[in-house]
Amino acid sequence: MSKQQNSSANPALTDDGPIRRFLNATEIDTRMIGMIVALFAIWCAFDIASGILRGNFGGLLGGSFLTPRNLWTLLNQTASIAVMTTGMVLIIVMRQIDLSVGSMLSLVAVAGGVLQVYQLGPSLGVGHPAIWVLAIIAILALGTAIGAFNGYLTAYAQIPSFIVTLGGLIAYSGVAFLLAKGETVAPMDKTFKVLGGTIPASWIGPFWTWTLSFAACALIVFAIVNGRRQRVRFKFPLRPVWAEVTLAALGSIAVLGAAAVVNSYAWPPKLAENYAKENNITIPPGVEDKAGDAICMAGDAVVRCLEGLTLGTGYAAPVLIAFAIGAIMSFIATRTRFGRYVYAVGGNPEAANLAGINTRWLTVKVFALMGFLVGVSAIISSARLDAATNALGALNELYVIAAAVIGGTSLAGGVGTIYGAILGALLMQSIQSGMGLLNLPAAFQNIVVGTVLVIAVWLDQIYRRNVK
Amino acid sequence: MSNIPLIEMRDISIAFGGIKAVDHASVDLYPGEVVGLLGHNGAGKSTLIKVLSGAYKRDAGQIFIDGKEVAINNPRDAKALGIETIYQTLALADNVDAAANLYLGRELRTPFGTLDDVAMEAATRKVMHRLNPNFRRFKEPVIKLSGGQRQSVAIARAIHFNARILIMDEPTAALGPQETAQVGELIKQLKSEGIGIFLISHDLHDVFDLADRLTVMKNGKVVGSARTSDVDHDGVLGMIIAGKCPPGAIPGPGALQSAA
Amino acid sequence: MTRKFLTLAAGALMLGMSSMSALAAGKTIAVSWKTFQEERWKTDEAAIKAVVEAAGNTYVSTDAQGSAQKQAADIEGLISQKVDVIMVVAFDSDAILPSFKAASDAGVKMLSYDVLVEDPNALYVTFDNVGVGRIIAQEIQKVKPEGNYAFIKGDKGDPNATFLFQGMMEVLKEALDSGKVKNVCETFTDGWKPDNAQKNMEQCLTSTGNKVDAVLAENDGMASGVVAALEAQGMVGIPVGGQDGDLAAINRVALGTQTVSVWKNARELGKVAAEAANAIADGTDPTKIAGVGKFSGGAKGVEVNAILLAPTPITKANVSAAIDAGHITKDQACAGVAAGAVPGC
Ligand SMILES: Nc1ncnc2c1ncn2[C@@H]1O[C@H](COP(=O)(O)OP(=O)(O)OP(=O)(O)O)[C@@H](O)[C@H]1O
Numbered sequence A: 001m002s003k004q005q006n007s008s009a010n011p012a013l014t015d016d017g018p019i020r021r022f023l024n025a026t027e028i029d030t031r032m033i034g035m036i037v038a039l040f041a042i043w044c045a046f047d048i049a050s051g052i053l054r055g056n057f058g059g060l061l062g063g064s065f066l067t068p069r070n071l072w073t074l075l076n077q078t079a080s081i082a083v084m085t086t087g088m089v090l091i092i093v094m095r096q097i098d099l100s101v102g103s104m105l106s107l108v109a110v111a112g113g114v115l116q117v118y119q120l121g122p123s124l125g126v127g128h129p130a131i132w133v134l135a136i137i138a139i140l141a142l143g144t145a146i147g148a149f150n151g152y153l154t155a156y157a158q159i160p161s162f163i164v165t166l167g168g169l170i171a172y173s174g175v176a177f178l179l180a181k182g183e184t185v186a187p188m189d190k191t192f193k194v195l196g197g198t199i200p201a202s203w204i205g206p207f208w209t210w211t212l213s214f215a216a217c218a219l220i221v222f223a224i225v226n227g228r229r230q231r232v233r234f235k236f237p238l239r240p241v242w243a244e245v246t247l248a249a250l251g252s253i254a255v256l257g258a259a260a261v262v263n264s265y266a267w268p269p270k271l272a273e274n275y276a277k278e279n280n281i282t283i284p285p286g287v288e289d290k291a292g293d294a295i296c297m298a299g300d301a302v303v304r305c306l307e308g309l310t311l312g313t314g315y316a317a318p319v320l321i322a323f324a325i326g327a328i329m330s331f332i333a334t335r336t337r338f339g340r341y342v343y344a345v346g347g348n349p350e351a352a353n354l355a356g357i358n359t360r361w362l363t364v365k366v367f368a369l370m371g372f373l374v375g376v377s378a379i380i381s382s383a384r385l386d387a388a389t390n391a392l393g394a395l396n397e398l399y400v401i402a403a404a405v406i407g408g409t410s411l412a413g414g415v416g417t418i419y420g421a422i423l424g425a426l427l428m429q430s431i432q433s434g435m436g437l438l439n440l441p442a443a444f445q446n447i448v449v450g451t452v453l454v455i456a457v458w459l460d461q462i463y464r465r466n467v468k
Numbered sequence B: 001m002s003n004i005p006l007i008e009m010r011d012i013s014i015a016f017g018g019i020k021a022v023d024h025a026s027v028d029l030y031p032g033e034v035v036g037l038l039g040h041n042g043a044g045k046s047t048l049i050k051v052l053s054g055a056y057k058r059d060a061g062q063i064f065i066d067g068k069e070v071a072i073n074n075p076r077d078a079k080a081l082g083i084e085t086i087y088q089t090l091a092l093a094d095n096v097d098a099a100a101n102l103y104l105g106r107e108l109r110t111p112f113g114t115l116d117d118v119a120m121e122a123a124t125r126k127v128m129h130r131l132n133p134n135f136r137r138f139k140e141p142v143i144k145l146s147g148g149q150r151q152s153v154a155i156a157r158a159i160h161f162n163a164r165i166l167i168m169d170e171p172t173a174a175l176g177p178q179e180t181a182q183v184g185e186l187i188k189q190l191k192s193e194g195i196g197i198f199l200i201s202h203d204l205h206d207v208f209d210l211a212d213r214l215t216v217m218k219n220g221k222v223v224g225s226a227r228t229s230d231v232d233h234d235g236v237l238g239m240i241i242a243g244k245c246p247p248g249a250i251p252g253p254g255a256l257q258s259a260a
Numbered sequence C: 001m002t003r004k005f006l007t008l009a010a011g012a013l014m015l016g017m018s019s020m021s022a023l024a025a026g027k028t029i030a031v032s033w034k035t036f037q038e039e040r041w042k043t044d045e046a047a048i049k050a051v052v053e054a055a056g057n058t059y060v061s062t063d064a065q066g067s068a069q070k071q072a073a074d075i076e077g078l079i080s081q082k083v084d085v086i087m088v089v090a091f092d093s094d095a096i097l098p099s100f101k102a103a104s105d106a107g108v109k110m111l112s113y114d115v116l117v118e119d120p121n122a123l124y125v126t127f128d129n130v131g132v133g134r135i136i137a138q139e140i141q142k143v144k145p146e147g148n149y150a151f152i153k154g155d156k157g158d159p160n161a162t163f164l165f166q167g168m169m170e171v172l173k174e175a176l177d178s179g180k181v182k183n184v185c186e187t188f189t190d191g192w193k194p195d196n197a198q199k200n201m202e203q204c205l206t207s208t209g210n211k212v213d214a215v216l217a218e219n220d221g222m223a224s225g226v227v228a229a230l231e232a233q234g235m236v237g238i239p240v241g242g243q244d245g246d247l248a249a250i251n252r253v254a255l256g257t258q259t260v261s262v263w264k265n266a267r268e269l270g271k272v273a274a275e276a277a278n279a280i281a282d283g284t285d286p287t288k289i290a291g292v293g294k295f296s297g298g299a300k301g302v303e304v305n306a307i308l309l310a311p312t313p314i315t316k317a318n319v320s321a322a323i324d325a326g327h328i329t330k331d332q333a334c335a336g337v338a339a340g341a342v343p344g345c
């Protein structure tokens, strides 16, 4: 890479430093770099702090945060909010707000739970393969319908979305309570649970993790090459080749690095032991070592050890779903007419209208999309909890909105990125999980998360003022 | 010029609350003709043409194109009829770039149905070059452009889609002398292509220079219309300020009656 | 806070009472409900009505529909109908005090049901709420007397979360002091939310390297989150405690993924209260009723006569109790349990 950098050190002498030149050439979003740096800083801080307060569990810096296990868990914990925040970006970009997502999640999750546990279970027989399919369809359809209803009231009845969804926030949780009769609806269908990421069946394992990751790398390279070809076709100025190569390399390193981390999280020993027994896999003999992730036979007993049988978990279903949603939503936001209109309306609703965009119908569609994503999150969270309750989504709206805002979505409308919001969700969950590792009182978590939200927006203001 | 007007707006009225912004106004426009719309601030010029562009729904009146009545209920209807508009407020989506604005509402798409941004940018570069050769900032959201550059983008959008009827609401208000001259040339060229143009302007010189006819409005009513060759500056000023019709003009409902 | 009352086993209480209720006849016993919005009050009502009518008395009721004013008016109306006893589930326990006084002045006997009203002339019938925490801890300690305990507490803003924890600590103090039991994680859970409890449990397991031997959750919803977190680590089966008698929790108890769910049997409460009401209607002095003690744990510290019912711990051994009481169907309780594996299934 350094060779290519040298070749680009062209005659033109500029007083820009190498970093600035690099950023200019690659056109990387500097705000995103800031967020990633902040994220890593927080991770490191938690790893050190957890090491001091709670002991070393193999973290990179002597704690328990920067371990494959914690990072793997972190991704799973983030998935539900991350999915919803991608929709919230579009809502906020369009100068609307949806305060009802949390209550809506409770409602559709409970509806899905009631359908599985009280309706389909008894009538089709528990575990019938149609149950999970019907439940998923019902949850997604109900979410979409409620979202569309919010959108209809906003766009056609001209009630401000703040009011419509504030009403929804209150009302939908009431409906959820009635549906669940205040009870926890459980347990979920066995196959449905696969979407929650807590059972081995929902871990795709190292092979598929690597396969998908390499496919993602190929996609990155393809996108860069294709973009370049297009620009060549119209004789547009091109990015220097070294910058393109660097971008492809950075993207691929990130993808493969993440894959390596999740693959190195081994199945919990007890589960690995069960799996080995069920599938007649021989567990190799070895020496017991409590610090190891592998299992081995010490005489007749299965024990933990450094060398032995390990099963990598790879990505869990919720994380894959979140990645897929993130990719699709990014695509929708930047590559489709629908996304373009959403941003245009956010930039100037009147102009969009005058350009012939049916802004009302667009509003309905965006809210319906939000509802669909709430449905996806409802599936993830109820499958993960293996239960549905009317408290499941409570307060989620705040985290979803906060994630979008931390991720750079402007409440003034017109500005926001999907990947930024997902990073925002990850950042917030990192703080919560980190505080959880330190076993600090929940009150501290709230203080820190709230503070981070305000600081993030403040830094964003400074950034926007200083970067043209 | 033919006898059937390209556009005829007949007895158009529209009120906002109690204000009759446009009150039984009629104007017409022939192919290859430039008609200047004049009047003091708040006279109703913009409102009248917004009825034509579909931005406002009229309360009463009819619109004819080529002698046939048409229904214009929203901006899409107007665009489908070949009516393009440069709004006084420009009506640009501030947060997207020039190409996205140019193609807003009729994006070019790849065979896969995705946005063909590169093709749109290429076309935008071409049109913008014609209007504002110094323009380079294709990658930036238009809010970061100067007022003149933004106006160029709005003009580019209006002329890019083979309009038959062009509405220009104070198109040169923010432009420098060179760009203004360029727009003047452009109007002449479009006119020669047979396009009909409504030109709203407060600059009498421009109007006399570019327009074939002019219509003056006052308090939502048409004071009168005239060929630019039949009236002079002072006569038109009298129409605008006092509502008095000079001899060369055909008086409308808004003309000062007692002065006759 | 000193507690001057006796907590009696519900069974003994009912025995003592049934003989008395046989004497009462022809009296009218009224219940002023605060609301019928919530499902559970229907259960209470059915139990009260059955006991009252079995004794040959008449049951009447009013529904305040969640309004303090309506409840005051309701009680006024009942007084003028000359009922003998009014049992009140107060919507606003302070605002209702004048109504209690007016009733007592008119010679009507008052009972506060489930919600404490600090009127010294009214008998208070409720579950022993602090006891719930104690029972969870006792049941867990029975199966896991030594080891690392994790505490998943409720919302930090809810005093009940603290009461429950106090109860647990009373029981565990000795074991904690001697080091037999170690408190390895202790977190409040925002909004008592099961998914937050799940995340807290995941972080607890990560930060202790799975060295957790038992989990005390302050309700069943959170216990469901705990169990889901344990499942992901293949640790299902370690003792987990909760409370509420959630249907899903009773099923987990039968399945063995949760050790205990402490259950406040609304039928039991209704039965005991109705029997007390029958007795009072007959002129029995409240202090003479079996199980009555003094209680002064309210906000104002007023001493009242009270019956504090001990909640029932539902464990694998007595899942059938909940089924027999009609709280849960056998199908629901025993879903996924092999027939005969658990008593009652
Ligand atoms: N959307 C609206 N709502 C209410 N009143 C309006 C609206 N649009 C225009 N008006 C009113 O209608 C009248 C005519 O306004 P219009 O914008 O057409 O004037 P104009 O002739 O274009 O003036 P200018 O030369 O300042 O552009 C004004 O009194 C204005 O206040």
Ligand SMILES: [Mg+2]
Residues within 6 Å of the ligand: B045, B046, B047, B088, B169
């Ligand atoms: Mg105007």
